[in-house]
Amino acid sequence: xxxxxxxxxxxxxxxxxxxxxxxxxxxxxxxxxxxxxxxxxxxxxxxxxxxxxxxxxxxxxxxxxxxxxxxxxxxxxxxxxxxxxxxxxxxxxxxxxxxxxxxxxxxxxxxxxxxxxxxxxxxxxxxxxxxxxxxxxxxxxxxxxxxxxxxxxxxxxxxxxxxxxxxxxxxxxxxxxxxxxxxxxxxxxxxxxxxxxxxxxxxxxxxxxxxxxxxxxxxxxxxxxxxxxxxxxxxxxxxxxxxxxxxxxxxxxxxxxxxxxxxxxxxxxxxxxxxxxxxxxxxxxxxxxxxxxxxxxxxxxxxxxxxx
Amino acid sequence: xxxxxxxxxxxxxxxxxxxxxxxxxxxxxxxxxxxxxxxxxxxxxxxxxxxxxxxxxxxxxxxxxxxxxxxxxxxxxxxxxxxxxxxxxxxxxxxxxxxxxxxxxxxxxxxxxxxxxxxxxxxxxxxxxxxxxxxxxxxxxxxxxxxxxxxxxxxxxxxxxxxxxxxxxxxxxxxxxxxxxxxxxxxxxxxxxxxxxxxxxxxxxxxxxxxxxxxxxxxxxxxxxxxxxxxxxxxxxxxxxxxxxxxxxxxxxxxxxxxxxxxxxxxxxxxxxxxxxxxxxxxxxxxxxxxxxxxxxxxxxxxxxxxx
Numbered sequence: 001x002x003x004x005x006x007x008x009x010x011x012x013x014x015x016x017x018x019x020x021x022x023x024x025x026x027x028x029x030x031x032x033x034x035x036x037x038x039x040x041x042x043x044x045x046x047x048x049x050x051x052x053x054x055x056x057x058x059x060x061x062x063x064x065x066x067x068x069x070x071x072x073x074x075x076x077x078x079x080x081x082x083x084x085x086x087x088x089x090x091x092x093x094x095x096x097x098x099x100x101x102x103x104x105x106x107x108x109x110x111x112x113x114x115x116x117x118x119x120x121x122x123x124x125x126x127x128x129x130x131x132x133x134x135x136x137x138x139x140x141x142x143x144x145x146x147x148x149x150x151x152x153x154x155x156x157x158x159x160x161x162x163x164x165x166x167x168x169x170x171x172x173x174x175x176x177x178x179x180x181x182x183x184x185x186x187x188x189x190x191x192x193x194x195x196x197x198x199x200x201x202x203x204x205x206x207x208x209x210x211x212x213x214x215x216x217x218x219x220x221x222x223x224x225x226x227x228x229x230x231x232x233x234x235x236x237x238x239x240x241x242x243x244x245x246x247x248x249x250x251x252x253x254x255x256x257x258x259x260x261x262x263x264x265x266x267x268x269x270x271x272x273x274x275x276x277x278x279x280x281x282x283x284x285x286x287x288x289x290x291x292x293x294x295x296x297x298x299x300x301x302x303x304x305x306x307x308x
Numbered sequence: 309x310x311x312x313x314x315x316x317x318x319x320x321x322x323x324x325x326x327x328x329x330x331x332x333x334x335x336x337x338x339x340x341x342x343x344x345x346x347x348x349x350x351x352x353x354x355x356x357x358x359x360x361x362x363x364x365x366x367x368x369x370x371x372x373x374x375x376x377x378x379x380x381x382x383x384x385x386x387x388x389x390x391x392x393x394x395x396x397x398x399x400x401x402x403x404x405x406x407x408x409x410x411x412x413x414x415x416x417x418x419x420x421x422x423x424x425x426x427x428x429x430x431x432x433x434x435x436x437x438x439x440x441x442x443x444x445x446x447x448x449x450x451x452x453x454x455x456x457x458x459x460x461x462x463x464x465x466x467x468x469x470x471x472x473x474x475x476x477x478x479x480x481x482x483x484x485x486x487x488x489x490x491x492x493x494x495x496x497x498x499x500x501x502x503x504x505x506x507x508x509x510x511x512x513x514x515x516x517x518x519x520x521x522x523x524x525x526x527x528x529x530x531x532x533x534x535x536x537x538x539x540x541x542x543x544x545x546x547x548x549x550x551x552x553x554x555x556x557x558x559x560x561x562x563x564x565x566x567x568x569x570x571x572x573x574x575x576x577x578x579x580x581x582x583x584x585x586x587x588x589x590x591x592x593x594x595x596x597x598x599x600x601x602x603x604x605x606x607x608x609x610x611x612x613x614x615x616x
Contacts, residue, residue, distance in 0.1 A: 005352075005360060029396075040348065040362075042396040044313075052313060052393060054348075085360060088337075088350040112445040112552055135608055137420040139601060141547075144564050146599045150607055151614045160611040184613070200599065222565045231536050232564060232585055235543035239449075243551060244420055256452050256540060257530050268613045277540055291454045291508065293447060299458055300443055303468040305492070305576045306459045 001056040003039065004063035005085040008070065008078040010049035017077055024071035029053070032066065039087065050078065060084060111246065116290045118251035119173035121282030126178040130248065131156055134281070135181070138241035143233050145197040145219050149189040150237045153182040153267050167262040168255060168278060177252060177280030179245075182263065183238035185230040185274045190223035227274060234276025245281040251288075252281035309364040311347065312371035313393040316378065316386040318357035325385055332379035337361070340374065341557075342435075347395070358386065368392060419554065424598045426559035427481035429590030434486040438556065439464055442589070443489070446549035451541050453505040453527050457497040458545045461490040461575050475570040476563060476586060485560060485588030487553075490571065491546035493538040493582045498531035535582060542584025553589040559596075560589035 032038040032055055039054040057063040060082065067073060067080035135154060143149060155164045156179055164182065165174035174180050198215040201207040207215045223229050242252055255278040263275060300306055340346040340363055347362040365371040368390065375381060375388035443462060451457060463472045464487055472490065473482035482488050506523040509515040515523045531537050550560055563586040571583060608614055 002353075003350075040395055042311075042394045045310075045392040045394050048391070083356070084353040086350045086353050087348055112548060113448045115448065115450075117450050132604070136604060139604065139607060140421045140423065140598060142423075142425050142550075142562050144562075148602050148607065151609065152607070153609050153611065153613060155611060157611065163611075204599075227536070228539050229564060231539040232543045235540045236547050236562065239544050239547045240420060240551075242450075243548075254450050254452075254544065256537060267609075267611070270613065273613065290448060291512075294456050296440070296444060296447065299447060299456065299460070301459065301461050301575075303461065303463060303465065303471075303575070305461060305578065305581065 001037070001058060003085050003087055004055060004057055004060070005083050006053040006055065006063065006067045006070075007081040007083075008051045008053070008067075008072055009081065011077060011079055013047060013049040015077060017072070021071050021075055021077070028070050054085065054087070114290065115246060116251075116288035117253045118282075118284045118286065118288050119176070119253055119280075120284065120286045121173075121176050121178060121251075122285040124178065124283045126156075126250070126281070126283075128156070131179055134179075134241060134244045134248070134250075137244035138237050141236050141240040143236070144190075144222065144229060145194075146200060147189050147193055147197055147233075149185045149187065149230065149233050151184045151186045151273065152237065153184055153269070155180040155182070163266050164263075164278070167266050168258040171255065171257065173253060173280055174255070174278070176282065178282040180278060180280045181238070181241060182267065182278055183234040183241075183276040184269060185234040185276060186270075186272065187223075187226040187230045187274055188272055190226055190229060191220060194219040230274035231276050234274065238277055238279045241279050242281070249283070250281045251284040252279060254279060309345070309366060311393050311395055312363060312365050312368070313391050314361040314363065314371065314375045314378075315389040315391075316359045316361070316375075316380055317389065319385060319387055321355060321357040323385060325380070329379050329383055329385070336378050362393065362395070422598065423554060424559075424596035425561045426590075426592045426594065426596050427484070427561055427588075428592065428594045429481075429484050429486060429559075430593045432486065432591045434464075434558070434589070434591075436464070439487055442487075442549060442552045442556070442558075445552035446545050449544050449548040451544065452498075452530065452537060453502075454508060455497050455501055455505055455541075457493045457495065457538065457541050459492045459494045459581065460545065461492055461577075463488040463490070471574050472571075472586070475574050476566040479563065479565065481561060481588055482563070482586065484590065486590040488586060488588045489546070489549060490575065490586055491542040491549075491584040492577060493542040493584060494578075494580065495531075495534040495538045495582055496580055498534055498537060499528060502527040538582035539584045542582065546585055546587045549587050550589070557591070558589045559592040560587060562587060 029038055029041055037056040039056065041053040043051040057066065063082050067082050070080065072078040073080045135152065155161045161175040161180050164180050165171065168174050194216045197219050198212055201215060202209050202212060238254065242254065245252055258278060260275060263269065264273065337346055337349055345364040347364065349361040351359040365374065371390050375390050378388065380386040381388050439462065443460065463469045469483040469488050472488050473479065476482050502524045505527050506515065506520055509523060510517055510520060546562065550562065553560055566586060568583060571577065572581065
């Protein structure tokens with residue numbers, strides 16, 4: 001896959017386009033977006049009109065084919081020009097930025113501010129492939145000593161979501177969401193897999209082989225309160241899942257009110273399993289705005305407890 | 309602020325540019341990026357050469373001034389063309405997507421996979437403005453009943469980070485990071501602010517005024533285990549802070565190994581305060597790759613406990 005810029009030059013900037021052809025143009029872009037290949041699109045806001053689309057395509061031919069099949073082009077409103085382009089970002093070294101970290105997203109910070117909890121969803125399902133993509137992104141979350149103690153129970157089918165809802169004080173958003181995930185953690189991992197975690201540290205040169213026994217003891221000493229560690233690790237997984245969903249246009253909620261025992265029984269969780277919470281995701285049927293927030297002055301302390 | 313596309317057309321595609329002028333060009337872009345105004349940049353990868361920059365500017369004049377002061381333009385390698393442009397995304401309705409949720413970021417999901425914990429940093433500081441931006445993004449995280457129980461202690465100065473390091477088993481990454489934040493939570497909020505949370509639900513029509521007393525009781529009943537709730541809410545705040553940092557090119561770590569009592573004493577935390585963890589962020593001096601992961605089959609259960 002390579003990135004291409006498609007310019008849609010207006011043949012005549014004065015010609016009005018019907019709502020139908022604009023809708024078809026958007027649907028054309030939506031199809032590329034659904035495959036995760038639309039990077040950016042938008043109109044020029046000057047007198048020359050036209051627009052610019054950035055997308056990923058296997059080769060120039062397929063980029064050109066996509067441009068030629070755009071309803072604006074097919075109907076003679078626009079002339080397409082396609083150029084191979086490379087988005088510069090830290091991970092490909094293009095910006096010359098010293099920082100090689102692969103996480104820069106100029107618009108992501110803004111979206112964290114715009115995020116609002118959503119509990120009302122359209123009936124549109126989430127494709128199984130997208131569910132796997134989101135769960136995989138959540139499984140890429142950090143965990144203490146890379147122990148990956150998460151054992152999520154994914155409730156995707158309507159039946160599974162209804163079973164889950166009955167364990168969550170019958171809160172209707174659980175089955176209304178197209179996907180609900182129980183963020184469960186197996187705390188036995190903290191004990192059982194400490195040797196493997198120590199070996200990983202030795203492999204990466206962070207500990208010497210002679211320090212193996214003391215490293216295992218150190219790792220275990222970090223989990224004297226396994227309940228707290230389980231909640232922390234499970235919550236990191238869950239929040240990464242929620243934000244991964246957001247990045248694909250989904251919306252959702254965190255849910256902390258559930259019946260632990262009912263959940264254990266319904267989904268066959270062993271007694272030791274600890275549940276950090278439940279995440280729900282779906283295609284929203286409402287546009288929510290963030291709830292009012294306290295000010296930074298009220299909540300944040302600089303080098304001390306806030307307000308102290 | 310509006311978005312503008314700056315085209316840098318190569319005056320002569322055959323002319324080689326010195327490493328010095330390329331560095332100057334990157335530094336020019338870095339300055340825009342540091343202000344959070346660079347959206348995308350990159351070269352065309354075809355025979356015509358040149359490149360494309362997308363940025364936010366107060367007006368056309370300032371976009372043109374930025375383009376004209378690009379070292380490629382000043383040195384005569386490139387001719388600049390500036391056009392006002394509007395990025396289409398769900399929240400401005402430009403894509404015609406039914407989903408109005410303001411969180412879509414095609415590249416964000418990928419970056420969750422590329423993220424790796426970083427403990428080695430360059431000495432480059434994080435500007436105070438950026439720290440405020442990141443903390444504000446973390447404060448936009450969801451919390452149970454929007455109670456916002458977070459009381460983060462921000463350690464930005466070198467002195468504060470060293471004080472913190474002494475409370476974190478003297479782990480050197482704490483002071484090496486340009487920013488370290490104690491994700492503390494005040495569990496008294498769960499009890500004290502339940503009436504305010506009930507009033508907010510009533511204001512938004514989710515409960516009737518007659519249900520006020522039972523709503524307050526319901527909210528308090530959700531916090532029968534305030535320790536778990538505090539860890540969950542504090543962790544959501546912390547992970548949102550970490551990912552907000554990533555979106556700006558920073559990298560960092562979660563830290564769970566600290567001396568609770570020492571932290572309470574050093575930073576004046578009341579006895580009731582609960583600490584979910586410590587987040588460190590800085591400009592990375594190393595490119596880390598994600599550690600090996602278990603497979604989805606090993607970790608995830610579909611409608612049941614994994615492996616059951």
